[in-house]
Amino acid sequence: MTSAADATSTAKSALSAELAAMPLALMLVESRSTLMLRQRAAQLLQDQLGLASAECLYIDGSGRWLGRDGDEGQFDCSDFNHPYAHVIRSGKALTLSVADARTRLDDATFQQQVAALGAGSYLHIRPLRAADKGREWLGVMVLVGTQSRLRSLTEDPGMVAFDALLCRVWARLAREQGERQRSRLLQDSLAKLNDGARRQALADQLADDLLGQSSAMQALRRHVVRAAETNLAVLLQGETGTGKDRVARAIHQLSGRSKGPFMAINCAAIPEALLESELFGHAKGAFSGADQAREGLISQADGGTLFLDEIGDMPLALQAKLLRVLESGRYRPLGASEERCANLRLVAATHQPLREQIREQRFRADLYYRLGQFPLELPPLCERRDDIATLAQSFIRDFCEREGRDEMGITPAALRLLYRRDYPGNVRELKNVIDYACAMTPQGADIDAYLLPGEQSDQASSASEVTEDAGFALPDDIDDLRQALRDVESAIIRQRLRRFGGNRAQVAESLGLPKRTLAHKCQLLELDTK
Numbered sequence: 001m002t003s004a005a006d007a008t009s010t011a012k013s014a015l016s017a018e019l020a021a022m023p024l025a026l027m028l029v030e031s032r033s034t035l036m037l038r039q040r041a042a043q044l045l046q047d048q049l050g051l052a053s054a055e056c057l058y059i060d061g062s063g064r065w066l067g068r069d070g071d072e073g074q075f076d077c078s079d080f081n082h083p084y085a086h087v088i089r090s091g092k093a094l095t096l097s098v099a100d101a102r103t104r105l106d107d108a109t110f111q112q113q114v115a116a117l118g119a120g121s122y123l124h125i126r127p128l129r130a131a132d133k134g135r136e137w138l139g140v141m142v143l144v145g146t147q148s149r150l151r152s153l154t155e156d157p158g159m160v161a162f163d164a165l166l167c168r169v170w171a172r173l174a175r176e177q178g179e180r181q182r183s184r185l186l187q188d189s190l191a192k193l194n195d196g197a198r199r200q201a202l203a204d205q206l207a208d209d210l211l212g213q214s215s216a217m218q219a220l221r222r223h224v225v226r227a228a229e230t231n232l233a234v235l236l237q238g239e240t241g242t243g244k245d246r247v248a249r250a251i252h253q254l255s256g257r258s259k260g261p262f263m264a265i266n267c268a269a270i271p272e273a274l275l276e277s278e279l280f281g282h283a284k285g286a287f288s289g290a291d292q293a294r295e296g297l298i299s300q301a302d303g304g305t306l307f308l309d310e311i312g313d314m315p316l317a318l319q320a321k322l323l324r325v326l327e328s329g330r331y332r333p334l335g336a337s338e339e340r341c342a343n344l345r346l347v348a349a350t351h352q353p354l355r356e357q358i359r360e361q362r363f364r365a366d367l368y369y370r371l372g373q374f375p376l377e378l379p380p381l382c383e384r385r386d387d388i389a390t391l392a393q394s395f396i397r398d399f400c401e402r403e404g405r406d407e408m409g410i411t412p413a414a415l416r417l418l419y420r421r422d423y424p425g426n427v428r429e430l431k432n433v434i435d436y437a438c439a440m441t442p443q444g445a446d447i448d449a450y451l452l453p454g455e456q457s458d459q460a461s462s463a464s465e466v467t468e469d470a471g472f473a474l475p476d477d478i479d480d481l482r483q484a485l486r487d488v489e490s491a492i493i494r495q496r497l498r499r500f501g502g503n504r505a506q507v508a509e510s511l512g513l514p515k516r517t518l519a520h521k522c523q524l525l526e527l528d529t530k
């Protein structure tokens with residue numbers, strides 16, 4: 001009876017000891033990260049067992065290194081000059097005296113670690129392994145204390161249970177942290193992907209307005225999208241007719257200011273005396289003739305974009321004032337007593353080499369750098385000849401729509417000529433060439449090479465004039481007779497084709513040639529491929 005009662009009371013006291021330990025277990029279970037768990041576990045052991053110190057080292061993601069929280073020090077898991085590698089290799093706890101550790105193990109980091117410990121103390125190192133096989137090794141527990149405190153720990157059932165709980169919670173937290181990290185990475189890369197795809201879609205959309213599939217144009221469209229995402233001042237540089245005006249409008253349209261106004265001014269086209277009041281506005285009576293107060297473009301562009309074309313032609317005095325607007329966001333209309341706030345994005349353009357102008361002291365260097373927060377270079381047409389066909393076809397469509405003409409094509413010979421021309425006026429020049437050729441092309445026909453204006457046709461008309469007057473005025477520098485004869489022949493045929501509106505039968509008759517011969521010559525001279 002008595003022994004049964006004893007057994008019951010022993011069981012009860014074991015149960016109450018276990019229950020008393022529950023808040024401690026709960027502390028571990030409620031850790032929110034593996035770091036917190038390691039710190040709590042170490043603190044708990046140190047306090048409960050009365051140890052000099054306790055810490056948990058963790059094995060990093062590569063499985064190669066044992067790391068210490070809050071410390072750069074690492075231990076190579078395969079370096080047996082420290083005791084942790086032995087514990088990991090054997091999977092068994094190890095107890096050794098600090099004196100022993102100092103003499104027998106010479107890993108520098110480990111030596112540094114034990115140097116601070118009292119010579120009479122002992123190290124007790126326990127392996128920490130997750131039951132879950134996916135990430136078997138978690139780390140090691142390092143306890144420092146007296147030999148008598150540590151000796152009994154190896155097989156202590158309480159310690160074994162503690163290890164099991166610690167490893168279980170650790171493995172769960174590590175798994176959850178890994179999943180969170182993976183999902184964050186996935187979200188980040190999806191966001192990047194979405195951003196990239198969204199930008200590419202916008203750049204593709206721009207291709208309807210900024211035509212051209214050359215790599216230079218594709219890059220330009222991507223930069224326009226990027227520029228539109230910011231409020232930075234944009235400086236467009238490029239030869240005349242390369243599309244600076246178009247790009248400025250595209251930046252505005254794509255920007256957050258697209259609902260606001262787009263105000264443009266050509267600094268070269270306005271007399272110097274007027275430019276300041278055009279930009280800044282003026283108060284009533286500011287100068288003789290200022291009967292009314294007038295808003296300037298800076299004020300009219302409020303909430304939107306101000307486009308200053310030909311900025312290289314802005315007078316120096318005005319450059320200083322513009323710089324002040326850009327830097328302080330404030331300006332004063334002419335004759336006004338108070339300053340006003342400017343809320344605009346500035347896009348400036350020039351075909352002039354501003355750096356040269358700076359050297360010649362015609363342009364302020366500080367303004368140049370302020371304007372060029374987002375510099376954009378527009379490529380000349382001769383550097384993107386691949387775009388000529390696309391541009392030409394689009395301009396033909398525009399012409400037909402504008403003029404109510406039937407659809408019109410362009411012959412390959414004409415396209416070849418377009419491809420070879422020089423374009424000092426860039427896209428504007430190409431557009432004019434096409435408009436002229438469209439106007440000259442008979443209804444129902446396609447644009448033919450002889451209908452293109454320019455050098456060749458000029459040659460043609462001067463050659464024909466001379467032919468009809470007193471013979472050929474020959475250039476002095478002929479060094480290829482056959483080519484020279486071909487040029488004259490080509491000039492004559494072009495001129496006749498123009499005169500007879502492309503009617504080859506009449507041209508042949510007027511030149512005393514059989515139609516077939518004329519057709520052959522046209523082909524050779526690339527006047528027609530039909």
Ligand SMILES: Nc1ncnc2c1ncn2[C@@H]1O[C@H](COP(=O)(O)OP(=O)(O)OP(=O)(O)O)[C@@H](O)[C@H]1O
Binds near residue numbers: 211244
């Ligand atoms: N990429 C393009 N796609 C379609 N049209 C274009 C393109 N680039 C230029 N153009 C056309 O060429 C002409 C000149 O363009 P724009 O006025 O934008 O050039 P610019 O560089 O501002 O010229 P400038 O320096 O002489 O003011 C316009 O008719 C414009 O529509």
